[in-house]
Amino acid sequence: MSSLQRDAAAFKNTLQSVNTKTWHSSQASSSQAPLPPPSTPAPEAPSQEHNGKKKKRPKTNIVYSQPADTGTGTDVNTQLLYAVNHLKSSAGPMRLQDIAIITGTPLDTDAVLLEKFKAHDRVEHDPKTNLYSFRHDFSFRNKAALLTEIQRATRRGGGLSVRTLKESWKEAPAAIEELEKDNEVYVTRTLKDGQMRMVFWNEVKPDRVDLEAVGEGGQKGFLVETEFNDLWHKLKVPNDVDLLKELASEGLQATAAEQVVPKAPAKKKGKKSGARNRPAKLTNTHLRDMGIDLSKDYVAPGK
Secondary structure (H helix, E strand, C coil), X not given: XXXXXXXXXXXXXXXXXXXXXXXXXXXXXXXXXCCCCCCCCCCCCCCHHHHCCCCCCCCCCCCXXXXXXXXXXXXXXXXXXXXXXXHHHCCCCECHHXXXXXXXXXXXXXXXXXXXXXXXXXXXXXXCCCEEEEXXXXXXXXXXXXXXXXXXXXXXXXXXXXXXXXXXXCCHHHHHHHHHHCCCEEEEECCCCCCEEEEEECCCCCCCEEHHHCCCCCCCEECCCHHHHHHHHHCCCCCHXXXXXXXXXXXXXXXXXXXXXXXXXXCCCCCCCCCCCCCXXXXXXXXXXXXXXXXCCCCCCCC
């Protein structure tokens, strides 16, 4: 018997020894076993739309590199600045407790802050009323006193800043405009928006008005004496040649008119200049030494 036949006989014996009935019964019992119940999903939470309330989203525009706004802060100098600036903007004297409450500073409880506040050069304390006020540069409260301060500054050779006057008296700009209409002061303004900048006293005022000197814009002028009018009209302007001679005799020179520099012609875009006729550069110079001229046409013999 060959080895192949022996292997086939051994395989048949193995199949016969297997109990197929018990195997089929175990398969049938496993198929009839009840399956576990499916897992029920968890009940969903009621939607926000049904409740009528929207959930607040967290803020995403927070800049963590910037310090949080803590009001007046904890530094003594910062708190002092807040207190002095509020006292400066107030219309009149204030109590210490009111300043502390409005500015949110421990001005009435912090001894160091209170000492710095009292020692400030712009803070004035009235011991009789126990009130504090800001010391401005000026103490006027009417138009006449304002004009006196402007006159005093102009006599010293300068004007006054309108901003400084407004800090001392809030009605100062309106009073300055009235004084300007009455020709009492001169006002300089900014070129951009025409805001008042400096104010000066008008020292020269017209006592007599010449009706003939009234211009087209309604501006009044001063009465000029007849002697000066005659001298003015007797003046004669020389012609151009004599004028240059007169200037040269006095060591002067006529101002030259500004010469307009001619602009270069604009180049047209999109057009290129034509190719220039440049001489050809010969690189084969060694042929010239051999007696061969490449600029000539050579014809083969017999043609």
